[in-house]
Amino acid sequence: MKITAAVMREKGGKFSLEEIELDDPREDEVLVRLVATGICHTDTLPRDQVVPAPFPAVYGHEGAGIVEKVGAKVTKLKPGDHVVMSCHYCGACDTCKTGQPMYCRDFSKANFGFARMDGSPTMRKGDEVIHGGFFGQSSFATHALGNERSVVKVANDVPLELLGPLGCGVQTGAGAVINSLHPSAGDSIVIYGAGAVGLSAVLGAVVTGCATIISVDLNDQRLALAKELGATHTINPTRADPVETVRGLTGGLGAKFSLETSGNLKALRQAVDSVRILGECGMIGAPAFGSEIPLDTWGLLLGRKVRGICEGDAVPDLFIPSLVELYRQGRFPFDKLVTFYDFKQINEAIEDSEKGRSIKSVLRFS
Incomplete structure (x- = not known):
């Protein structure tokens, strides 16, 4: 499908909003229409080559949105579910199996590999590969693909636009x-x-x-x-x-x-x-x-x-809903950290984050 994504094409560059193609979800993946995405310092690391990363690429790893489509083997989510997208992990190594997915043996590959775990791309623009799958999502875009393991269902009676940062920074x-x-x-x-x-x-x-x-x-x-x-x-x-x-x-x-x-x-x-x-x-x-x-x-x-x-040593499926419930009870007012920006203001939002003018910048998609 065609989506709009913020693409980074050079070291230290600016994001450009471009129309690109996103794969359909595979059997263990879900397609999420983004409502909002938080901006985290980690989103600047590949841009500045603090971590080795390819160009052109789409970043973003604090996505919140609504499931539009699920793969044939997805069981925990269905279209219409409100979700937060969190870190990716393999689900098969010893640390994942013992309830410590944030220390997955393949954490770097899963989150900084800029592709699916098997190396296949998720995004293209014509014949050009756009490197996606950042933290298993690349949610600086109107839509994102995520693996069922790392997409967390949340209650639908709390503001979804607030919840993206629970997937990384607030959770951490x-x-x-x-x-x-x-x-x-x-x-x-x-x-x-x-x-x-x-x-x-x-x-x-x-x-x-x-x-x-x-x-x-x-x-x-x-x-x-x-x-x-x-x-x-x-x-x-x-x-x-x-x-x-x-x-x-x-x-x-x-x-x-x-x-x-x-x-x-x-x-x-x-x-x-x-x-x-x-x-x-x-x-x-x-x-x-x-x-x-x-x-x-x-x-x-x-x-x-x-x-x-x-x-934060989190098991996202368990920890993120608990933070949502604490917020609902008024005991975890993380909304006081948030400043909202329109998606087209992404470069301004990141600059404000880097210069300390905002604490947690969040992009909203209309």
């Missing part, structure tokens, strides 16, 4: 707290970075009952929003040393948990140094490949843990 931040660190009521946590992922982590900390929730960022407006969302304290590193301030706020011990969401190596070291004996630091932010930081090995010998976290 909230899940890192709820699923990965799983603090107990009354615990302390410091979250480095107050972007969409970091603020989603603040919401996750509120849901889990943390008593001390500290948000660290350079942007005072974002820190103000963190307070509005439930942070008990905020720190701007240009005015106070984060590690010393965290210790002062926690009786000199350090926080029970810390989370680094920005990809900044200095912030990562501070996040590690902010936790107490037997504390745990989670790392979400993605610095450049091959980056390293020095660590205090004696500090680690005192029971401190440092662990990487991918996509």
Whole structure:
């Protein structure tokens, strides 16, 4: 079928809206008409060749929409279902089979392979291959193909245009707290970075009952929003040393948990140094490949843990509906992060995201 997609044709370029052809769904795939798609920092990585990727290509991996067609073997979805599109995974490796699909052995191939798992393309423009299948969806388009495994049915009585970010950024931040660190009521946590992922982590900390929730960022407006969302304290590193301030706020011990969401190596070291004996630091932010930081090995010998976290350790079919229900109850107001743009404003929306003028830009399709 013919669709309109935002195509990237060169390193560091601008998106152009083009009419291209999208395959019909195969037996395990679904065709989704997009209502809205969130913009995530990861969408800029292939554009800037931070990760190797081909051109021309279609990005986008926080799609929300309505199922239009399903393949012959699809059983969990039907036309008309409201859905969120999340990360792709093979479903067959040991990590997938043990309920940890975000650590799929083929995660890179499934999400950054720019094709189906068998290497076949999903998009064309005449004789030209348009590299699609980004995160199993390429949802910077009016329609997207997704595998049944990674397309999640959601309730139809909540605003579908809001829900796309649950497929990646919001899922990642909230899940890192709820699923990965799983603090107990009354615990302390410091979250480095107050972007969409970091603020989603603040919401996750509120849901889990943390008593001390500290948000660290350079942007005072974002820190103000963190307070509005439930942070008990905020720190701007240009005015106070984060590690010393965290210790002062926690009786000199350090926080029970810390989370680094920005990809900044200095912030990562501070996040590690902010936790107490037997504390745990989670790392979400993605610095450049091959980056390293020095660590205090004696500090680690005192029971401190440092662990990487991918996509909030989520099982999307289970976790995304739970976030929708928390939102419905008024306990997870992630809508406060969102700024809407028309699809044709995609370049403006991405620039606003990169320059900090918006926290979670979301494209709407008319």
